[in-house]
Amino acid sequence: MSTAYERVMARQRQTQILAGVSGLLGWDQETMMPKGAADQRAEQMGAMEELLHARRSDPALADGLAEAESADLDEVSRANLREIRRQVDHATKVPADLAAELARVTSRAQGVWAAARAADDVAAFTPMLEQIVALKRDEAAALSDGSAYDALLDQFEPGATGADLAAMFGALRPRLVALRDRIFGAEQHPEPLMGTFAEDTQIALARDVAERYGYDFERGRIDKAVHPFSSGSGSDVRITTRTDPADPFNCLYSTIHEVGHGCYEQGVDPAYAFTPLGHGASMGVHESQSRIYENQLGRSRAFTGWLHGRMTDLFGDLGMDADGFFGTVNRLQKGFIRTEADEVQYNLHVLLRFDLERELIDGSLTVAELEGAWNDRFEADFGYRPDRPSQGCLQDVHWSVGLFGYFPTYTLGNVYAGCLNEALRRDVPDLDSALADGDPSPATDWLREKLQRHGSLRTPRETIIHAIGGAPSEEPLLSYLEAKFGEIYGF
Amino acid sequence: MSTAYERVMARQRQTQILAGVSGLLGWDQETMMPKGAADQRAEQMGAMEELLHARRSDPALADGLAEAESADLDEVSRANLREIRRQVDHATKVPADLAAELARVTSRAQGVWAAARAADDVAAFTPMLEQIVALKRDEAAALSDGSAYDALLDQFEPGATGADLAAMFGALRPRLVALRDRIFGAEQHPEPLMGTFAEDTQIALARDVAERYGYDFERGRIDKAVHPFSSGSGSDVRITTRTDPADPFNCLYSTIHEVGHGCYEQGVDPAYAFTPLGHGASMGVHESQSRIYENQLGRSRAFTGWLHGRMTDLFGDLGMDADGFFGTVNRLQKGFIRTEADEVQYNLHVLLRFDLERELIDGSLTVAELEGAWNDRFEADFGYRPDRPSQGCLQDVHWSVGLFGYFPTYTLGNVYAGCLNEALRRDVPDLDSALADGDPSPATDWLREKLQRHGSLRTPRETIIHAIGGAPSEEPLLSYLEAKFGEIYGF
Numbered sequence: 001m002s003t004a005y006e007r008v009m010a011r012q013r014q015t016q017i018l019a020g021v022s023g024l025l026g027w028d029q030e031t032m033m034p035k036g037a038a039d040q041r042a043e044q045m046g047a048m049e050e051l052l053h054a055r056r057s058d059p060a061l062a063d064g065l066a067e068a069e070s071a072d073l074d075e076v077s078r079a080n081l082r083e084i085r086r087q088v089d090h091a092t093k094v095p096a097d098l099a100a101e102l103a104r105v106t107s108r109a110q111g112v113w114a115a116a117r118a119a120d121d122v123a124a125f126t127p128m129l130e131q132i133v134a135l136k137r138d139e140a141a142a143l144s145d146g147s148a149y150d151a152l153l154d155q156f157e158p159g160a161t162g163a164d165l166a167a168m169f170g171a172l173r174p175r176l177v178a179l180r181d182r183i184f185g186a187e188q189h190p191e192p193l194m195g196t197f198a199e200d201t202q203i204a205l206a207r208d209v210a211e212r213y214g215y216d217f218e219r220g221r222i223d224k225a226v227h228p229f230s231s232g233s234g235s236d237v238r239i240t241t242r243t244d245p246a247d248p249f250n251c252l253y254s255t256i257h258e259v260g261h262g263c264y265e266q267g268v269d270p271a272y273a274f275t276p277l278g279h280g281a282s283m284g285v286h287e288s289q290s291r292i293y294e295n296q297l298g299r300s301r302a303f304t305g306w307l308h309g310r311m312t313d314l315f316g317d318l319g320m321d322a323d324g325f326f327g328t329v330n331r332l333q334k335g336f337i338r339t340e341a342d343e344v345q346y347n348l349h350v351l352l353r354f355d356l357e358r359e360l361i362d363g364s365l366t367v368a369e370l371e372g373a374w375n376d377r378f379e380a381d382f383g384y385r386p387d388r389p390s391q392g393c394l395q396d397v398h399w400s401v402g403l404f405g406y407f408p409t410y411t412l413g414n415v416y417a418g419c420l421n422e423a424l425r426r427d428v429p430d431l432d433s434a435l436a437d438g439d440p441s442p443a444t445d446w447l448r449e450k451l452q453r454h455g456s457l458r459t460p461r462e463t464i465i466h467a468i469g470g471a472p473s474e475e476p477l478l479s480y481l482e483a484k485f486g487e488i489y490g491f
Numbered sequence: 492m493s494t495a496y497e498r499v500m501a502r503q504r505q506t507q508i509l510a511g512v513s514g515l516l517g518w519d520q521e522t523m524m525p526k527g528a529a530d531q532r533a534e535q536m537g538a539m540e541e542l543l544h545a546r547r548s549d550p551a552l553a554d555g556l557a558e559a560e561s562a563d564l565d566e567v568s569r570a571n572l573r574e575i576r577r578q579v580d581h582a583t584k585v586p587a588d589l590a591a592e593l594a595r596v597t598s599r600a601q602g603v604w605a606a607a608r609a610a611d612d613v614a615a616f617t618p619m620l621e622q623i624v625a626l627k628r629d630e631a632a633a634l635s636d637g638s639a640y641d642a643l644l645d646q647f648e649p650g651a652t653g654a655d656l657a658a659m660f661g662a663l664r665p666r667l668v669a670l671r672d673r674i675f676g677a678e679q680h681p682e683p684l685m686g687t688f689a690e691d692t693q694i695a696l697a698r699d700v701a702e703r704y705g706y707d708f709e710r711g712r713i714d715k716a717v718h719p720f721s722s723g724s725g726s727d728v729r730i731t732t733r734t735d736p737a738d739p740f741n742c743l744y745s746t747i748h749e750v751g752h753g754c755y756e757q758g759v760d761p762a763y764a765f766t767p768l769g770h771g772a773s774m775g776v777h778e779s780q781s782r783i784y785e786n787q788l789g790r791s792r793a794f795t796g797w798l799h800g801r802m803t804d805l806f807g808d809l810g811m812d813a814d815g816f817f818g819t820v821n822r823l824q825k826g827f828i829r830t831e832a833d834e835v836q837y838n839l840h841v842l843l844r845f846d847l848e849r850e851l852i853d854g855s856l857t858v859a860e861l862e863g864a865w866n867d868r869f870e871a872d873f874g875y876r877p878d879r880p881s882q883g884c885l886q887d888v889h890w891s892v893g894l895f896g897y898f899p900t901y902t903l904g905n906v907y908a909g910c911l912n913e914a915l916r917r918d919v920p921d922l923d924s925a926l927a928d929g930d931p932s933p934a935t936d937w938l939r940e941k942l943q944r945h946g947s948l949r950t951p952r953e954t955i956i957h958a959i960g961g962a963p964s965e966e967p968l969l970s971y972l973e974a975k976f977g978e979i980y981g982f
Contacts (some may be wrong), residue, residue: 017538020531021512025599028515034525036710037727040511042763051542219527236528274534 004067006075006313009275010013011064012084015055015233016274020233022048027231027238031223042107053099056091076277079457083276086158089436094142101136101388104400113400122371122387129399130367134361134406140361149361152405156283157412159459161360169351172474176348177381179482183332183344186489190327191320199243199251201314206241206255208310213293214444215239215259216266228254228263233279237265248311250331253294260293261286263444267452280462283406287413288420289447295343296416296421296480297443301487302435310438336391344481347414348381351409353396361404416464418477420447423468495558496568502555502936503575505764512563513539518722518729522714525695532560532597544590547582567768570948574767577649585633595628597893604891611879613862616738620890621858624851627895631852640852644897647774648903650950653849656899659906660842661962663965667839669871670973674835677980681818682811690734690742692805697746699801705786705935706730707751707757719745721752724770728756740820742783752777753783756781756934758943774819774897775949778904779911779936786834786905787912788934792978800840801929818979825875827882835972838905839872844887846899852895907955909949909968914959 002010025048026320029041044347055061064087069081109128114127134299151161207222220232232238239258243251264280280286297303308325320328332342337350345401356373359365365373374393379385386392398406424446425431434442450467457463464472500838503872518537521533522548535563546552556579560572599621607616631639698713711723714790716731723729730749734742755771762768771777788794797814803809811819823833829840847864856864865884870876877883889897915937925933941958948954 014538017534018542021516021535021539024516024519024535025512028519031713034708034710034712034727034729037725038766040726043508044515045504050505050510051509056894079915217525219525221523221525234528235531238525271557274533279570374598 003071004064004094005071005073007083008061008064008068008084008463011055011061011078012276013081013241015052015087016276016278018048018055019052020236022052023231023233025234029224030229031047031240047101050102053091057085062088062092067371070140074459080276081083083456090143090155094139094453097140098135099140101130102139102402102461105131105135105223105261106400109400110397113397117285117394120372120390120394122389122394125394125400126367126370129476131369132399132402133367133404136402137361137363147362149405152361153408155404157409157460158282158407159461160408160412162167162408165354165357165412168474169354169411171409171479172347172415173381174413175478175482176344177436179485180332180344180348181488182383182491183485184420186491188490190331190488191324193247193249193318193320193328195315195318195370196245197248197315199338202243202248203241205248205310205314206251209252209298210239210255210259210262212438212440213256213259213263213297214441214448215262218238220262221257228258230258230265233268234273237262252307253298253357256298257290257294260290263293263447264289264452267444267448268455269453272455272457277455277457281454281458283409283461284412284416285451285463287410287462288416288464290441291414292417292420292424292447293440296417297435297440299329299343300432301317302327302432303440305436306438330484330488332485334382336378336386337395343414345382346484350407350411352377352381353398354411357404357407359400412413415474416472417475418474418480419464419468419472420451421480422476423450468483494562494570495555496562496564496773499552499555499575500571502546502552503767504765504834506543506578507767507769509539509546510543510729513543514722514724515727516793521716521718521720522731531792537594539911540594544581544582547578553579554581559770566950568935568940571767572770575948578767580632581634585630585872587627589629589633591894593623594624597621597891600891600893601888604885608885610879611881611885613880613885616885616891617861619860620861623890623893624895626895628852628854638853640849640896641850647897647898647900648951649773650905650952651775651899656845656903657849659965660845660899662841663838663902663906663969664872666973667835671823671835671873673838673975673982674980675825677982679981681822681979682815683822684740684809684811685737686734686741686806686973687736687811690736693734693739693742694732696739696801696805700743700929701730701746701750701753702748703929703931704750704754704788705932706941710757711734711753713746718751721749721756724756724759725761728753734949739806741799744789746791748781748785751781754784754938755780755943758935758939763946766947768946770946771943772945772949772954774846774900775903775907776942776951776954778901779907779955780943782905783908783911783915783934785872787908788926788931790820790834791923791926793923794929796927797929805940818849820904821975821979823976825873828886834905835976836873838902841898841902842874843868844889845902848890848895848898876973906965906968907963909965909971910955910959910963911942912962912971913967914941925935 023046025041025045033041049432065081065084069085070442073081105128110131112128113125116122135147136152140151143154144151147162152161191431207217208224211217219235220239221242223238224242229241230237232240239262240257241251241255241258257490261280264286268278270282279288304326305322307329308318308322318325333346335341335444338346341349352374356365356370356377359373360367360370370477371389371393375385378392428442428446431442434440453462454463455464458466462474513536516532516536524532524686556572556575560576564572596619600623603619604616607613615918625642628639631642634645635642638653644651644653654731676877698708701713702708710726711728711730714729714731717733719731719733721730730746732742732749734748756779759769759771771780795817796813798814799809808818821833823835826832829837832840843865847861847868850859850864851858862880863883864874869883892920915934919933919937920932927933942954945954945957949957952963
């Protein structure tokens with residue numbers, strides 16, 4: 001006789017496997033799919049979504065889950081049930097017609113947004129965004145009696161609240177603005193890298209660096225995509241990158257970023273395969289891995305020292321020494337676009353979005369007021385004003401596809417990366433000598449043991465606490481940034 | 492109020508879409524999947540199969556189908572129900588435990604067969620093949636009270652019978668053997684092509700030729716695979732090829748072969764998308780498209796004349812004139828391996844397998860006797876004897892994966908290609924002048940109109956009858972081969 005827990009898990013196993021199939025459809029769409037197949041693929045994705053939703057909202061599962069939850073279980077079993085409960089609650093609480101309406105509107109909205117951005121026409125997107133905000137508020141109300149924003153945030157960062165994040169981000173913002181101002185006021189600035197860099201060689205370097213970090217090509221692959229992303233879990237974790245002949249850092253650091261996501265998924269304990277624990281704990285924890293790989297490791301003085309030599313071998317003289325190259329890799333530039341921002345300014349872009357989207361969801365800001373609010377806030381933090389909406393409130397796809405509560409996980413990931421870097425450096429004091437040899441694998445080994453292998457066993461915050469041995473805070477990130485950029489810019 | 496027919500079709504639409512997802516998993520497995528993901532992929536394929544089987548064997552579908560069949564319907568609707576009936580019958584007649592046992596045994600058998608072939612050890616594969624033959628006989632008995640072989644054949648070539656094919660193939664065999672003997676007895680033989688041919692250039696040529704035939708890269712793509720295949724339907728039809736630096740014909744003609752399959756799928760009327768009519772009518776009809784593209788068109792004097800010029804431009808002097816090149820493309824060589832055989836000898840390989848597999852299924856040949864029977868028959872048709880089983884009865888994967896009744900569709904496809912070529916040449920008398928300009932698209936236009944666009948509207952044999960305007964026979968193929976090879980070998 002099987003127990004209720006075993007029956008729930010057997011059923012969940014099939015759901016996880018089918019969710020993996022759905023993930024592969026998404027990967028293929030962005031990398032391999034012929035252009036003309038878009039409509040057919042939408043049908044396939046829709047059919048898989050419908051199927052997964054039916055499995056998660058099946059009353060028989062809810063009954064079995066309630067029975068399983070009433071038994072006395074070990075930590076892993078409790079964690080599995082916690083994650084299944086999240087899926088079941090989401091699938092059953094949001095009415096089917098609301099979910100369908102959201103899917104319909106956000107699907108249309110992507111095209112409307114893209115056209116509005118291309119035409120710099122906020123008004124063309126405003127009615128669409130008003131609909132989406134209204135639907136997301138309905139969704140939040142269906143999910144929870146409490147804060148609407150928290151209900152949305154919880155889908156990406158379980159357990160986090162807008163209030164907690166606002167407190168943490170409130171401590172970040174003034175010190176980031178002050179650091180930014182000191183940097184732009186400094187007397188000396190690193191030089192940009194000039195030249196043309198063969199794209200095949202960039203890809204070869206990216207593959208080499210991915211392997212040095214510990215990414216396993218036997219269980220993964222790398223392809224090109226317009227917007228790099230990572231995909232999959234277990235023994236099939238794929239990453240993507242892009243190349244720009246004028247900027248080899250674009251390919252290299254977007255690869256390292258995705259390698260962080262990929263190593264996390266590849267590092268999860270194989271015993272969790274096909275269970276809800278078999279993937280990263282949250283968007284924030286995932287971003288902590290991609291960002292520590294990219295920034296605290298990949299943009300460190302030690303690793304860029306090795307990289308300077310390697311790139312000189314591959315591309316010829318770079319026109320600077322290793323010390324100058326370290327500055328070049330980390331140099332700040334003024335700009336309007338989040339995705340092009342450096343380590344210091346990136347979080348200022350995110351905090352702006354976090355504050356504005358909370359106001360949109362709680363109703364204290366209307367969509368009609370968004371552009372003005374965006375530009376005012378941008379000017380307050382950056383000192384200059386976007387001159388057109390494609391440089392401002394129309395730059396990101398997120399809201400058009402209904403992603404509210406997603407942006408803050410970027411900065412939370414950076415904060416977590418700061419905490420993890422502090423603990424890593426404490427536990428692996430000679431890490432810099434390995435990095436200087438082009439070997440970041442001791443960092444992957446430490447992260448795998450402390451964090452990656454545990455998958456979703458613990459809640460996101462507990463995952464970080466377990467890894468660093470204490471409560472996370474913004475202080476390590478700020479100290480790290482102030483020290484690093486003080487050194488580069490000479491203050 | 493929807494009708495029973497509409498309800499069945501709405502349900503079938505989702506099944507077709509999910510079957511397409513399953514197909515993409517297969518394509519990815521052979522082209523993109525990281526090696527280490529094989530077990531995970533097997534789970535995904537198994538989950539999708541289980542899902543599709545559950546949909547097809549659902550008693551509610553059988554009830555709705557029976558109701559729909561009782562109504563007065565048009566040709567397209569009747570054809571849809573005919574195809575759904577086939578799926579339902581197969582899913583419901585074969586007991587679940589037999590289907591599972593077949594899946595389990597054939598999955599294991601592939602590895603056993605590969606090892607046995609590598610070791611030239613027939614005895615290592617015999618017990619496995621005995622199990623498979625027994626299970627296929629059980630499957631046939633579950634499917635039909637009639638001929639066991641016909642029940643298996645019907646899964647690949649609906650409506651065909653072993654007896655009908657035996658009569659047709661019986662007329663082919665002596666004239667093919669006689670033709671083969673005259674060719675090897677001829678005084679002059681074409682020269683082989685010598686040299687090394689850059690693989691990138693081979694792929695570029697293959698892509699160019701694919702487009703010339705009418706293959707649409709907006710709805711398809713080409714990748715490398717160990718064993719070239721085509722995959723998908725509707726607006727996402729993908730083909731694969733391979734390259735050998737010493738043999739540019741390998742890449743080129745395997746591409747043209749798959750382009751034939753691909754153009755068929757791309758050519759089906761879009762109105763049939765997501766219905767049972769939205770793909771090729773059978774394995775035999777499919778093979779008629781791949782073979783007429785490859786042989787009657789691609790290996791014609793007219794097209795090879797153009798190809799000689801194109802390849803000279805790309806690779807430099809080929810060491811022969813266009814006339815010699817036509818012979819080279821079509822030259823016969825002695826050999827043991829079906830997949831390497833030319834137009835004349837290929838069908839002799841297939842007929843051997845067809846006769847032996849019928850005897851295995853009807854019990855008049857035991858698996859223990861297979862190797863001897865194979866070698867005797869091979870010697871009778873080819874004049875020499877395989878010296879080891881990897882050159883003989885262990886060379887093909889088909890039986891190890893349970894494919895009985897599949898081999899004859901290859902030769903049936905060649906016979907159909909002969910019939911179609913005769914009708915095509917009658918209707919498009921100036922085709923050779925287009926081919927001589929490197930333009931086979933008038934042939935695709937004719938095939939699209941007469942055959943491809945109709946998908947599975949008609950039964951396979953009716954599909955051919957509709958296209959050629961009469962009953963198919965082996966005569967056009969034989970006349971074509973005798974004329975062409977008589978010209979090349981000078982008799």
